[in-house]
Amino acid sequence: xxxxxxxxxxxxxxxxxxxxxxxxxxxxxxxxxxxxxxxxxxxxxxxxxxxxxxxxxxxxxxxxxxxxxxxxxxxxxxxxxxxxxxxxxxxxxxxxxxxxxxxxxxxxxxxxxxxxxxxxxxxxxxxxxxxxxxxxxxxxxxxxxxxxxxxxxxxxxxxxxxxxxxxxxxxxxxxxxxxxxxxxxxxxxxxxxxxxxxxxxxxxxxxxxxxxxxxxxxxxxxxxxxxxxxxxxxxxxxxxxxxxxxxxxxxxxxxxxxxxxxxxxxxxxxxxxxxxxxxxxxxxxxxxxxxxxxxxxxxxxxxxxxxxxxxxxxxxxxxxxxxxxxxxxxxxxxxxxxxxxxxxxxxxxxxxxxxxxxxxxxxxxxxxxxxxxxxxxxxxxxxxxxxxxxxxxxxxxxxxxxxxxxxxxxxxxxxxxxxxxxxxxxxxxx
Ligand SMILES: Nc1nc2c(ncn2[C@@H]2O[C@H](COP(=O)(O)OP(=O)(O)O)[C@@H](O)[C@H]2O)c(=O)[nH]1
Ligand SMILES: [Mg+2]
Numbered sequence: 001x002x003x004x005x006x007x008x009x010x011x012x013x014x015x016x017x018x019x020x021x022x023x024x025x026x027x028x029x030x031x032x033x034x035x036x037x038x039x040x041x042x043x044x045x046x047x048x049x050x051x052x053x054x055x056x057x058x059x060x061x062x063x064x065x066x067x068x069x070x071x072x073x074x075x076x077x078x079x080x081x082x083x084x085x086x087x088x089x090x091x092x093x094x095x096x097x098x099x100x101x102x103x104x105x106x107x108x109x110x111x112x113x114x115x116x117x118x119x120x121x122x123x124x125x126x127x128x129x130x131x132x133x134x135x136x137x138x139x140x141x142x143x144x145x146x147x148x149x150x151x152x153x154x155x156x157x158x159x160x161x162x163x164x165x166x167x168x169x170x171x172x173x174x175x176x177x178x179x180x181x182x183x184x185x186x187x188x189x190x191x192x193x194x195x196x197x198x199x200x201x202x203x204x205x206x207x208x209x210x211x212x213x214x215x216x217x218x219x220x221x222x223x224x225x226x227x228x229x230x231x232x233x234x235x236x237x238x239x240x241x242x243x244x245x246x247x248x249x250x251x252x253x254x255x256x257x258x259x260x261x262x263x264x265x266x267x268x269x270x271x272x273x274x275x276x277x278x279x280x281x282x283x284x285x286x287x288x289x290x291x292x293x294x295x296x297x298x299x300x301x302x303x304x305x306x307x308x309x310x311x312x313x314x315x316x317x318x319x320x321x322x323x324x325x326x327x328x329x330x331x332x333x334x335x336x337x338x339x340x341x342x343x344x345x346x347x348x349x350x351x352x353x354x355x356x357x358x359x360x361x362x363x364x365x366x367x368x369x370x371x372x373x374x375x376x377x378x379x380x381x382x383x384x385x386x387x388x389x390x391x392x393x394x395x396x397x398x399x400x401x402x403x404x405x406x407x408x409x410x411x412x413x414x415x416x417x418x419x420x421x422x423x424x425x426x427x428x429x430x
Contacts, residue, residue, distance in 0.1 A: 080106035082254060087246040091391055096245055103138045108249035110230035112143040113219065115211065121155045123236030128162040131234060135244040140165040144224045148177040148210070168224045176218040177210045179343065188343040195346065200270050203346060213342040215314065215349035217333040220324040233317040241373035241382060241396035242389065248318050248369060258320040259357040260367040261312035262374045262381040263402060264409040269309060271346040276307035279355055282335040289328040295358040295366060297416040298409065310409035311354035315376045318369070328360050363417055368410065370422065384422040404428045
């Protein structure tokens, strides 16, 4: 009898033990799941965040392990053990096919950034939807919107409803969107009249000039942008044609890239006749900012004497904000700005950024994202290679790819970097 009772007690203890194990296992599953959906699966952004400064974005020093157990923690900022969360880069890597759930693992201290007017709302809505569908719904990066006028409620509501990360709305101060005091406004007006007669695109526009100057020298030092280290510029009405299976911000960070592009071309000469003179003056005054092993051969065919007009198309950019905020870049922008070509000509931010990257970065720090398929009127970057397009579920027409056409400078980028061009590029030349 005693022996029988002892057996029952043993059975009960074993049952309790099994229950305890079951409870422990199921609870640790919940913890992991929460980790994979940062913020407990709720979306960070809402209209209530409008006009509030972004939350502190500096490296917070948390280890990936700490982050795992912290469902309220949004992001790991630049301080992590990459081997714990490998980036899915090839179809053989873990996580390649998981395009639905929110990705676990680290995030970079980065944001999307868009300059827009209230009237751009539906065109930027299209762009956001594509960026979210192809990439950001799994990564939930923030989005900063900048405007020279206050954003209205419709703009904030529509964009916040589409962005999976937090949204922030900034008003550009007047001194970043007006004529600097050294500019002769009568002279500038006469230039606009001349350009109008010559039918130069945006030639007579004052706001376009403010926009180009702002993108060249000020977007990266707006208070909202000071919280981040990398940016991805998105304009209204763009398209993304392929899935993005990894985090391009992380790629930039881990490979020490400072600037990137998907399309390049020749600038319209009439808009920049004296830009290169201004650049040469800067190079002479600031030899300390010129990088050894730079991409001068991308910009010039005669060792820097003249500009060949090649530039990266800046309506798409993923880049380092720290680089744009560096003394080198600021000295460069201020030198160009003093020369007045944003107003006396119509210097675009694309050649201004590209020349800066070309002369002040070692050439390895400029990256071409072949796998980010992109359209901004009128050019398309559709990745070369049928297999790659199928793997990335691309919906672009390869015949539209601009990369190897004669008016593109991308072939030159490959040549100066000694990178092999993808198979099939020659068939796309004409
Ligand atoms: N807030 C504001 N944004 C502008 C203005 N003009 C252009 N933009 C933005 O600046 C970027 C470039 O302008 P866009 O018209 O696309 O020029 P394009 O791409 O060179 O034809 C876009 O993101 C526009 O939404 C303006 O006057 N105010
Ligand atoms: Mg545009």
